Amino acid sequence: MFDALAERLESAWKTLRGQDKITENNIQEALREVRRALLEADVNLQVAKDFIENVRQRAIGAEVIAGVRPDQQFIKIVYDALVEVMGESHSPLAHVEPPPTIILMAGLQGTGKTTATAKLALHLRKEGRSTLLVATDVYRPAAIDQLMTLGKQIGVPVFEMGTEVSPVEIARQGVAKAKELGVDTVIIDTAGRLQIDAEMMAELAAIKEGVQPHETLLVVDAMTGQEAANLTRAFHEQVGITGAILTKLDGDTRGGAALSVRQVSGQPIKFIGVGEKVEALQPFYPDRLASRILGMGDVLTLVEKAQEEVDLADAEKMSRKILEAQFDFDDFLKQLRLLKNMGSLAGIIKLIPGMNKISTEQLQQGEQQLKRAEAMINSMTREERRNPELLASSPSRRERVAKGSGYQVADVTKLVSDFQRMRSLMQQMGQGGFPGMGMPGMNAMGRRGHPQTAKKPKKQKKRKGFGVL
Incomplete structure (x- = not known):
């Protein structure tokens, strides 16, 4: 939601980049872009006019903050005006005594x-x-x-x-x-x-x-x-x-x-x-x-979604498994289902700060790859899910899983390989030795959707198979 509005507003910030400070002259183009963004989003005309005037007065009267670029300062001004026009604070439901x-x-x-x-x-x-x-x-x-x-x-x-x-x-x-x-x-x-x-x-x-x-x-x-x-x-x-x-x-x-x-x-x-x-x-x-x-993004809503689905005892148990490199395909499947309960992958990703640049196409690819992984895991025996090394050392087992899930042996081999690398990286992360984690098969998002992953040096290329979640 609001993708078109967000893109339009971003073009407004660009008009202020390279400027030393906000002035009445250089803010006019930015305000025109904001006005276009609001009207294209079908905001009420009078509301749009009042909003633009509110932003203009705040921007012209704003004190220049050391170390903050004009476009960043303008974003903060627009953010405050958006909060104000939508009501400033949450309005809770009534709860009367005596009930009901x-x-x-x-x-x-x-x-x-x-x-x-x-x-x-x-x-x-x-x-x-x-x-x-x-x-x-x-x-x-x-x-x-x-x-x-x-x-x-x-x-x-x-x-x-x-x-x-x-x-x-x-x-x-x-x-x-x-x-x-x-x-x-x-x-x-x-x-x-x-x-x-x-x-x-x-x-x-x-x-x-x-x-x-x-x-x-x-x-x-x-x-x-x-x-x-x-x-x-x-x-x-x-x-x-x-x-x-x-x-x-x-x-x-x-x-x-x-x-x-x-x-x-x-x-x-x-x-x-x-x-x-x-x-x-x-x-x-x-x-x-x-x-x-x-x-x-919206970290608070993301945390609330997770709190509704995550059991603290399970989370502690999972944490120990990660530290001891005992995280298995059963655990991975449990995490996939938790992700589904929280909503669509696209909806969750949009709540993470800095992840709004991931395209709809990339998100759809990510969703599809997670479905593929789930299908392959469901075709494994209980013993194989608990001990991924069995699949890593047995081509016949991988062939059976491929036939059962409807995918190629190469797909199963890649899933097992990615999973083993992910498990190792998660253990390093838990011990403070690696700054990020991912999920197997999410390379489409990892390579193009996340700027940090895209800029890694060639010697770390093998880690590109993990899209940041």
């Missing part, structure tokens, strides 16, 4: 509202909050079934009364049921429409009046750009909302919605959807998203 906290979900059809409802319930469950989902969409075919299926998938109960009872009554009884069960949070999924209409707004207002929610969240599609901001404003003016959830931010979105919603509607973005999986919902942090837009 009532959350009302609203939105148009096709925005992923019902899925976002389940995603939010799973997010709250991970925080230790018990949840009850309430299905009030009695109009869309199979809407109730969809919510019940999602509830079963994430282990969260769903309250429903069929399609013959009014949505207002279902919502009231759902809240009563949550109180009876002692549930911490109740999330009410309401009906959407193809467009805003008086009937939909009246029903939503009646449900809101009937249950008095502590949060009213509008689910909007980030793919609609600045229209998402206009929709948020319309819902807020007619019904009253407390925040928005932006979905489909992992798609081919230009980013205008994220930069426009707060300024146009006055309401904060509270969560962003970054994938189709039910786990793919993240709290919205303006500073983190600004960092991603400027190509600086």
Whole structure:
């Protein structure tokens, strides 16, 4: 996401390179590039104008910092302005005492509202909050079934009364049921429409009046750009909302919605959807998203993703194996599956500072090579996975693995060879003797995607088979 915006902004920094300081004259071209970047990202016109003026005033009035180039100083100014326009800080969900906290979900059809409802319930469950989902969409075919299926998938109960009872009554009884069960949070999924209409707004207002929610969240599609901001404003003016959830931010979105919603509607973005999986919902942090837009990565989100998936006891055990050079193919397979649980390789790489230059083609190659490695490992016996030397010393074993996985013997030979070198390098790294690590078969990314790897002297060429992760 935001790749096009990031590329455009980078061209703005280039206009200031070689300058001694920021002046009103030399900043004009940079500001024009930033304006083009925002408009191409479908940012609301007035928001773009206000943003440019804010950046211009900050840049001209900025004190020159010793040792900092003008383009670097300008990036910091744009970063601060991006954080400000998106809301400055994270807006947490309400959590009331005594329970339950009532959350009302609203939105148009096709925005992923019902899925976002389940995603939010799973997010709250991970925080230790018990949840009850309430299905009030009695109009869309199979809407109730969809919510019940999602509830079963994430282990969260769903309250429903069929399609013959009014949505207002279902919502009231759902809240009563949550109180009876002692549930911490109740999330009410309401009906959407193809467009805003008086009937939909009246029903939503009646449900809101009937249950008095502590949060009213509008689910909007980030793919609609600045229209998402206009929709948020319309819902807020007619019904009253407390925040928005932006979905489909992992798609081919230009980013205008994220930069426009707060300024146009006055309401904060509270969560962003970054994938189709039910786990793919993240709290919205303006500073983190600004960092991603400027190509600086997002280490905090990466750490949080890892913390959700990594067991500390397993991590300590793995660390000992690395130090003792006992890391085997079973461990490698476990790491591959951990990586999958955290999301796509592309999504993870983009969170690492300095890795935004890796092309989509290279990332796809990396994904494909990891799949090849997994297929070959799955074709090994348990003994071979635990003792890679058996494969290294036995051509017949490698031939059998190749046939079982559908690849060539040369592919298996390379995987085993790369794995043994990786294991040795990981041991050196753990002992402080080597500054980086990688994964076997990732040479396509390693050679072209990482500047440090690409510039290594020829005598270290054999290490190029390890792309930095």
